[in-house]
Amino acid sequence: MDKLIKSISTSGAFRAYVLDSTETVRTAQEKHNTLSSSTVALGRTLIANQILAANQKGDSKVTVKVIGDSSFGHVISVADTNGHVKGYIQNAGVDIKKTATGEVLVGPFMGNGHFVVITDYGTGRPYTSTTPLVSGEIGEDLAFYLTESEQTPSAVGLNVLLDENDKVKTAGGFMLQVLPGATEEEIMRYEKRIQNMPSISSLLESDDHIEALLKAIYGEDDYKVLSEEEINFYCDCTRERFEGALTTLGKADLQEMKDQDHGAEIVCQFCGKKYQFNETDLEEMINDKA
Incomplete structure (x- = not known):
């Protein structure tokens, strides 16, 4: 240490x-x-x-x-x-x-x-x-x-x-x-x-x-x-934090990610850790907005 x-x-x-x-x-x-x-x-x-x-x-x-x-x-x-x-x-x-x-x-x-x-x-x-x-x-x-x-x-x-x-x-x-x-x-x-x-x-x-x-x-x-x-x-990034960032996007943007990219990947700039969000995750976000 x-x-x-x-x-x-x-x-x-x-x-x-x-x-x-x-x-x-x-x-x-x-x-x-x-x-x-x-x-x-x-x-x-x-x-x-x-x-x-x-x-x-x-x-x-x-x-x-x-x-x-x-x-x-x-x-x-x-x-x-x-x-x-x-x-x-x-x-x-x-x-x-x-x-x-x-x-x-x-x-x-x-x-x-x-x-x-x-x-x-x-x-x-x-x-x-x-x-x-x-x-x-x-x-x-x-x-x-x-x-x-x-x-x-x-x-x-x-x-x-x-x-x-x-x-x-x-x-x-x-x-x-x-x-x-x-x-x-x-x-x-x-x-x-x-x-x-x-x-x-x-x-x-x-x-x-x-x-x-x-x-x-x-x-x-x-x-x-x-x-x-x-x-x-030490990096304090979490999946929940990036999920929160995704939910700030508009419904149309989330729908485009789901239909065209079939999910989303977010990479933390500070530590390089990757967080995956699949179509189901995005669909739940879209439904929450609806």
């Missing part, structure tokens, strides 16, 4: 979240059959949303839309405060690497666009905030969103590493935030540490990358762990 650890410096001036999201991203890759670049783009978006949802309280849900104008199209994710996240990418077939190093490319194929966060507190009035994409690499875009939209200076590092067969090897990341009361000396010390820290890829390749991330963030500064929470890929 994946996990997210919340921590705070002993001084109370900084907080950090570190994540192991390997199974989350591995499950997403399996469900959507994504190729290398699409896997990394989708995975980073899922991790980013796990961070955002962990920042909420109650039964809130957070939707992240990374809306680019290039090869990937849109990347959509929904996460809740119970550790669940789901998501999909419009173009699952982007597979581009640097010739010399084999590094998977993401940012250039996101293009220009926006990082959109919709927070649903369960009141019926979701709050939407939008910032421009600054790089398309997702981590930098999340940091910019947190700093600009939520007015909390933040550093973010997240990535997805693939094996020689382009399957998810490991995935995770961190978020570090400056809290009220931090001194200039402390801020400068942490800034220098973040600037000089090893690459997120090398940290994720450590035997215990959760511990490696915490060490890289705090260095010799003392900190305490506030909580350790389970996180996972």
Whole structure:
């Protein structure tokens, strides 16, 4: 099971979240059959949303839309405060690497666009905030969103590493935030540490990358762990929900499905699960409308 650890410096001036999201991203890759670049783009978006949802309280849900104008199209994710996240990418077939190093490319194929966060507190009035994409690499875009939209200076590092067969090897990341009361000396010390820290890829390749991330963030500064929470890929789609969507169609549309297609198949965008409705199911819907 994946996990997210919340921590705070002993001084109370900084907080950090570190994540192991390997199974989350591995499950997403399996469900959507994504190729290398699409896997990394989708995975980073899922991790980013796990961070955002962990920042909420109650039964809130957070939707992240990374809306680019290039090869990937849109990347959509929904996460809740119970550790669940789901998501999909419009173009699952982007597979581009640097010739010399084999590094998977993401940012250039996101293009220009926006990082959109919709927070649903369960009141019926979701709050939407939008910032421009600054790089398309997702981590930098999340940091910019947190700093600009939520007015909390933040550093973010997240990535997805693939094996020689382009399957998810490991995935995770961190978020570090400056809290009220931090001194200039402390801020400068942490800034220098973040600037000089090893690459997120090398940290994720450590035997215990959760511990490696915490060490890289705090260095010799003392900190305490506030909580350790389970996180996972989970889709809450149901047959009943899609049946409800079908019943919103007009009688003529349902009759056409029954007569011409002899049924209906609905595929969940978030997890790829297929739901079948046969002629009898459609006939019952038609009769209910009559």
